[in-house]
Amino acid sequence: MKITFKGDYAIKSLLYLSARYIRERGAETYSQIQEISKDQDIPLKFLEQILLSLKNAGFVRSLRGKNGGYTIARDPEDIKLGDIIRLMDGPLSPIACVSKSAYQKCDFEPRCVLRPIWARVNDAISGIVDNISFRHLVEMESDMKKKSIEDFVYQI
Amino acid sequence: MKITFKGDYAIKSLLYLSARYIRERGAETYSQIQEISKDQDIPLKFLEQILLSLKNAGFVRSLRGKNGGYTIARDPEDIKLGDIIRLMDGPLSPIACVSKSAYQKCDFEPRCVLRPIWARVNDAISGIVDNISFRHLVEMESDMKKKSIEDFVYQI
DNA sequence: TTTAACTTGACAAAGTATATAGACTTTGTT
């Protein structure tokens, strides 16, 4: 698994929209690309592409025209970190032969000593990122101002 | 973490040399590039480069000239899977700001909610691959002929 | 009518992945 800027930007954008959703108790108001771009320091045109991907995958909704923009399409509780990483940066698995989202058969599979190891790595990664929702992340962000973040992460 | 062909080839070559070391109870005999290339189905000239890297990093030794070749430079017990992955395919961490081997500072570090998560992922991956030695792998390979591999992996 | 998202397509610099080619050096054998 590698987190590229694309993935990082996507996560931060969604985190921004999630925070707003929670603060305003709903997805009625829309954030514009420019607003997100400035707040999160993401190149505007790049962000355009990223939000479009997030929209096509059903994580955000958009409204065109004046007062338009983006809002989150589901409760942040129901969007997991792993979902966004997989969408933007590809499969979590270190190698395709153990991937659930991008499996590719390998000739040596049955006799390969490494395969079960890659599978364990895959499970370990999934076990973390598929159990962290964007609601978690928003809570962690507000908690960061008060107490150590480390404790919170390990308490999930 | 992504395992590329380079990393995969390196692991398989080292596994080949480890098996020979264990079988022959020492590193006295040398395996030639051609031999490894054929046995493990690795492009010859690519393997050449890979073995050179492994040599420069101190994992294998070589002998030039006729009857030369490669042999493992340490006990397979003391070489961990993680060592080879890091050497050939780069850091295990999903992002540079939590890497121990390739750390890069990020401006947002102290306030970043994601950092501790990437750190957990990093620890999870390291926890697996840094606890599997090439002796383990050789044992797993011979065990595969008899019983299910799955049990063995989870027993480490 | 204006604003802002949507669509499409092209372009480009930098880096990574996956090799291949060729010349050179060292060693053992004849």
Place this chain on the structure above:
DNA sequence: AACAAAGTCTATATACTTTGTCAAGTTAAA
């Protein structure tokens, strides 16, 4: 001394990915 076998070193090639930028229009909502 000559030669063949084997590792060493450097360069090159091709394709793909990353990280964007630019332009030129289309559609929808206030």
